[in-house]
Amino acid sequence: MSTALVTKKRTPVRPARVLLHAFLVVTALAWLAPLLWAVFAALRPYAETSDKGYVSWPDKLSLDNFTNAFQQSDMLHYFGNTLIIAVPAVLLTLLLASMVAFYVSRFDFRLNIALLLVFTAGNLLPQQVIITPLYRLYLLVDLPGVTMSGKLYDSALGLVLIHVAFQSGFCAFVLSNYMRMLPHELTEAALVDGASVWRMYWQIVLPLCKPAMAALGTLLSIWIYNDFFWAIVLISTGENMPITSALNNLSGQYFTDPNLVAAGALLTAIPTLTVYFVLQRQFVSGLTLGANKG
C-alpha cells in the first residue's frame, strides 16, 4: 500500500498529470455512484420520492429510514447473530491454522507440501461443490441440547465449523510460510533448554507472528461477516440468520420500499467498511498474502 500522499520529490505540475487526476476523479466518482445513489435514496422519505420520482431535488433529508430499518426489523439481533458466528470462527481459524503451521514449519517440512496441496486446493473449490452432502450431513447430526435446532443444521455452531474448515487451510499455508522465515535458532535453543513444544508455540513463535495474524484476522473477519452462501443454505430459521442472509429475508417483509431497502443494505455494510477503514493496511496485506486464493 503506497502512502504516496507525501512524496519526497514533488513532481512539477504537468498537463499529463492534471489530465490523469481529472480522469481518476471522474472514474472514482463513477465507482462511488451506486453507493451514493443508495445513500441519497435512504436519506429521503418514501412519500416524497414516490411523489416526485427518485431523480429529483430533495425537500427533506433525514435519517428516519435508517432508524426505521434498524428498529422495525430488529437488526441489532441479526448483528448479534453474525457476532456469535464470526468471532469464534475467526479465533478458532487462527488458532488451528497457526498450530498446523507451527508443526509443518518447525518439525516436518515434507508435510508442508502435502498440506499446501490439500489445504489450498480445498480452499479454492467453489463452495457449491460440497454443499449437497454437507447439507445432508448437517441434517443428520443430532446435537440435542447443544444447539437451538438440536442439529448442526440451522445453528451458529454449524456455520462456525464450516467457516473454520474452509478458511483454516489457507491461513495455515500463509502462516507456515511466515513461520519458516523465523530463525531456527529461536526454537532450537528453547528445545535444548527443555521447553515444551506447546510453550515454544505459545510463547515464542506465536508472538512473532503478530503481523501475519493481524492481517489474516482482518481478512477473515470481513470474509466471514460478508458470507452469504453458507448462511443462506445452512440456516433456515429467520431468527438464526446472520445479517447478510437476514437482509435478504427482511427485504419485502420489513423493508417495504426502496428507500428502506437502501437504508437496510447500507446499515449492513457499515461494520465491514468500518473495519476496513480502521485496518486498511492489514486487510490489503492479507489480501496480497493470499493473492493466490479466490
Added chain:
Amino acid sequence: MTTDTSPKSPEAAAVPPPPPAPAGGRTPRGPRRLLTRRDRITLAFMAGVPTILHVALVWLTALASIALAFTNWDGIGFDSIKWVGLDNFRQLFTDNPQFWPAVQHNVVWFVVLILIPTPFGLFLAVQLDKRIRFSRVYQTAFFLPVVMSLAVTGFVWQLVYNPDTGLINSVIGANTPGHYIDWIGDPDLNLWAVLVAASWRHAGYMMILYLAGLKGVDPSLREASALDGANEWQTFKNVVFPTLRPTNTVVLVVTIIEALRAFDLVFVFNKGAQGTELLSILITNNIIGESSRIGYGSAIAVVLLVISLAVIIPYLIATFRKERRA
C-alpha cells in the same frame, strides 16, 4: 505459493529461503530427538485436529458429492439410496433446459471479467503506482466494492436497476409505459446487468493485486528503460508487463475461481431465474428449492468440481514447482 511481491516486507515475501533439508527419509532431525512423549502427543494434536476438520468437511464432502452423483436419493433414510450409474449425467446433459445455459453463463462470466474489469484494474494500478497525490483516496474508492458483502452489493445495484424507481430508468425516462426497460426481469438483459455489478467489484480486486505486483518491479529497470528513450507505453509493454507474470497467473486463477463461484449477486438479483442461470445456482436450488434431488444436484456439483480441479491442479503444481526451486 504467494507471488513474491516485495521481498522487503516479511508479510509479502511468502517464499522464504529454503529450510535446511530434513536429513534423510524418516530419521528425525537433531532437535526432534529432544522431544518428550508429551511433546509428540501435543504435536500430533496440533497437526491432526485442524487437518481432520478440514478434510472431513471439505474433501470428504467433495468425495461424497462424486459418490452421490451416481445415485438416486431423496434424502430420507440411507436405505433409499439407489445406484443409477450415469443416469443423472445423462439427464443433465440431454434434457435439463437450464444446464447448458448455466454452463454458458459461467463461461460468459469469466470472459467478461477477464476482458473488461481485469485490464481496467491493471490500468488503474499502473496509474496509481506513479507516486501521485491522493493515490490512497482513489484506491479506497475503487476498493470499497471489494470490501462490501456481495449480498449488499446486490441490493445496492438493485436500486440502480429497479425498473420503476431505479437510477438508470429514472434518468433516461424508461420507467413510463411504452418505454419500459426491465433490467432484472428481461432474460436478454439481466445477465449483462449483473455482470456490470460483478465487474464493478472485480476491477478493484484486480487493482489491488496488480498494485502489489507492481511494487515488486525493480525501479532500476524502469530507469534504464527511460534512459534508453522508451516512452511510458513502451516501458510498460516491454519492461513492466513481462515482470508481472506471476501476478498475471494469480489474476487468471482468481478470475476463473470467481466466475465458477459466482452466486451471491445473482441470488439476490433474481434467484437465478430466466437469463441468469449459473451452475452454483442450479446446485443450490436443488437443495433449498422445492425439489430435493440429491443425486441430481451432486451431478451438477461434479461438473463444477471437474472444471475447478482442471484449473486448480495445474496451478498448484506450477506453484509448487516454483517453491521447490526457490
